[in-house]
Amino acid sequence: DQQVKQNSPSLSVQEGRISILNCDYTNSMFDYFLWYKKYPAEGPTFLISISSIKDKNEDGRFTVFLNKSAKHLSLHIVPSQPGDSAVYFCAASASNFGNEKLTFGTGTRLTIIP
Amino acid sequence: DAGVTQSPTHLIKTRGQQVTLRCSPKSGHDTVSWYQQALGQGPQFIFQYYEEEERQRGNFPDRFSGHQFPNYSSELNVNALLLGDSALYLCASSVGAIMSEKLFFGSGTQLSVL
Numbered sequence: 001d002q003q004v005k006q007n008s009p010s011l012s013v014q015e016g017r018i019s020i021l022n023c024d025y026t027n028s029m030f031d032y033f034l035w036y037k038k039y040p041a042e043g044p045t046f047l048i049s050i051s052s053i054k055d056k057n058e059d060g061r062f063t064v065f066l067n068k069s070a071k072h073l074s075l076h077i078v079p080s081q082p083g084d085s086a087v088y089f090c091a092a093s094a095s096n097f098g099n100e101k102l103t104f105g106t107g108t109r110l111t112i113i114p
Numbered sequence: 115d116a117g118v119t120q121s122p123t124h125l126i127k128t129r130g131q132q133v134t135l136r137c138s139p140k141s142g143h144d145t146v147s148w149y150q151q152a153l154g155q156g157p158q159f160i161f162q163y164y165e166e167e168e169r170q171r172g173n174f175p176d177r178f179s180g181h182q183f184p185n186y187s188s189e190l191n192v193n194a195l196l197l198g199d200s201a202l203y204l205c206a207s208s209v210g211a212i213m214s215e216k217l218f219f220g221s222g223t224q225l226s227v228l
Contacts, residue, residue, distance in 0.1 A: 004156070036219075043118065043204055043219030044157070089156050101147070101170050102217070104156030 003027045004092050006105035014113050019077040021108050023090030026071065030092040034102070035064060035075050038087045047088075048075070077110075085112045116141065118207050118220035126226045127195050135190040135223045139207030146188040147217065148180060149204040157204055163188050164210070192225075200227045 005024045013019045021035075031052040036044035050057040050064045050073065057064050063076045077084055090105040119138045127133050139146050145164045149157035159172035163182035177193045186207075192199055202224050206217040 006156075041221060043206070043221050045219070046217065091156075101159040101162065101172065102149075102157075103159070104149075106154065106156045 002106075003030075004090055004103050004105040006090055006108050008108050009106070010109040010111070012111045012113055013080045015082060016079045019075075019080045019084065019110055019112070021075040021077075021088050021090075021110065023073045023075075023105055024071060025073075025092050027092070027094070027103070028071075029094040030103070032093045032095040033064070033066060033073050034091045034093075035062075036089045036091060036104075038089060038107070044089060080110075080112045082112050082114055085110060118143075118205055118218050120203075120205050120220040120223050122223060123221070124224045124226075126228060128228050129195055129197060131195050131227075132191065132193045133195060133225060135192075135203050135205075135225070137188045137190070137205030137207075137220060139186050139188070139205075140218045143207035143209055143218070144186050145208045145210060146182060146186065147206045147208070148188070148190050149206065149219075150174075151202040151204060151222070152198075153201070160190070195227045197227050200225060 003026050034049040035047040037047045038044045048059050048062045048064050050066050066073045087107045087109050089107045091102040121136045147162040148160040151157040160174050161171045162169050166182045179191045182188045202222040204222045206219045208216045
């Protein structure tokens with residue numbers, strides 16, 4: 001049972017344009033969402049997060065949008081840069097004390113075309 | 115400041131064997147979580163150790179066990195290896211057992227079971 005889904009395995013975007021990565025979830029108990037970025041031969045690194053009490057969070061070129069009614073979140077990267085080429089994982093947690101494990105999606109490979 | 119270090123980086127075993135993977139957390143971190151990432155999948159939570167005790171466990175059989183030492187380093191043991199155990203095993207460390215976004219991942223151990 002895949003509780004966090006990333007339906008696009010890959011995405012190619014021209015440098016300078018906007019990259020939009022999507023993520024859907026099914027578990028209503030999830031109330032904290034994160035995006036991680038992974039380069040080959042490295043572990044995932046934290047990118048940006050959002051709590052369910054918000055619908056938007058920005059950090060520089062990265063913005064995450066959350067639509068709770070649709071159980072959908074998206075990561076916007078603008079402008080896209082070649083260094084953004086990586087695999088992006090959406091993750092979720094039910095942040096009750098003692099239940100901080102992350103449930104990850106299957107990832108989207110983003111390729112930025114120079 | 116060393117980040118999360120894992121050893122070995124690669125390992126080849128045969129079915130039925132036992133394996134031990136090791137993890138040293140980032141300096142100042144006291145909590146270690148282990149994740150399994152199969153090919154084409156997102157990381158899946160195995161278990162979390164804090165204060166030398168297993169605090170949470172994912173849907174993994176008892177063949178998967180772990181340990182945390184007084185210096186906060188950790189081991190993951192897998193007994194009676196199956197072909198399906200072939201995966202990248204990621205260790206992540208944090209301060210305390212909360213605050214998912216503060217997870218720092220190592221580069222992983224690639225386990226191949228033949």
